[in-house]
Amino acid sequence: MINLQLPISEAAIRELKMGDEVLISGLMVTARDAAHKYIHENWPDWLKPVMEDSMIYHCGPVVKQHEDGSWSFVAAGPTTSIREEPYEAAVMEYYKVRAVIGKGGMGAKTLEGLAKSGGVYLHAIGGLAASLAKSVVKVHDVYMLDELGVPEAFWHIEVKDFPAVVTMDSHGGSLHKAIKAKSDEVAKKLISE
Template identity: 40%
Template sequence: MASTHYLSTPLKEEDVRRLRVGDEVYLSGIVYTLRDKAHRRILELFEKGEKPPFDLEGAAIFHAGPIAAKRGDKWGLVVVGPTISPRFNRYGPFVIRELGVRAIVGFGGMDEKTLEAMSSVGAVYLAYTGGAASACTKGFKGFRAVHWLEFGMPDAVWELIAENWGPLIVAMDSHGNSLYEELRRSWSQKLEELRKKLWGTG
């Protein structure tokens, strides 16, 4: 039976261990947007023994790049929603094991190596509906800070202030369960069945 959880960042291991695939989460606190350029920069810094100007221990990261608008001398949030997560698969184990990220929020899920890291360290993947950014944005009060704006608006790291942001669906949990593994198998199987029906061959 799916249950609903209200969590605040920074997240502790026991917070995420309670979550099971299919549960709903409403998240409050700071959420960091992280896309292609920021992932690469963080990894480069890590390899040199350096740290980014923000701390991802216990953090929720969000695969997203917002529309932001300058209001006076401050950045205001227009809309933000999830981008396609599988392209960050190669960074999944790194951000979980080395940086202490406890929740990754995005769209489309991540791979088995990321799932393994989630199990061993205690982290989850939370999904939000792709394309539904204006509804998603209702969960945020705005920005606390921005880093690396020289990457451009989508690729900068924005610190979003979340307030009961959700519903986020637990799609990969810290007990080895991934909604996507099962789904991908079932879609391939359905394609095979369809082929038999359509062409009479497997």
């Protein structure tokens, strides 16, 4: 198990290899479909300090607002990452994002981007919402809540010992590619029988 403290350097991220299990602590930001579309159309400067040497979490949480106005995460597992495939490599390079956390893995364009700009794809367990919400120890801020709504807003969160697995690294390794190649073989055999 490898502990990753955010912010994290490009060099430290490049040391990670496919299959490494990690525990993440520090400040990161959630961004999913509408957020990625918004970034791609606006490239806002205010995101630079939020994202640089940090991580994007593909997550649309269930949140609770307390009487003093503060927020906490009630349920916060990963959402499917492949929908951000058109945007992610460019977003990671522009904002120097060191990892995206999500589920299901991403495609060739992102894999190439990870090698180029120095990043990894971290797979969290889908449906682990109650447990992963416990790893979110504080909600620091929320951006564009009115415009994007609760699931799609940028939530700036502090996590502690957030568990994930490196399934795509900066050396071209992708667990998703390897598993798919094997299951393609089996499927072909089953279908031709």
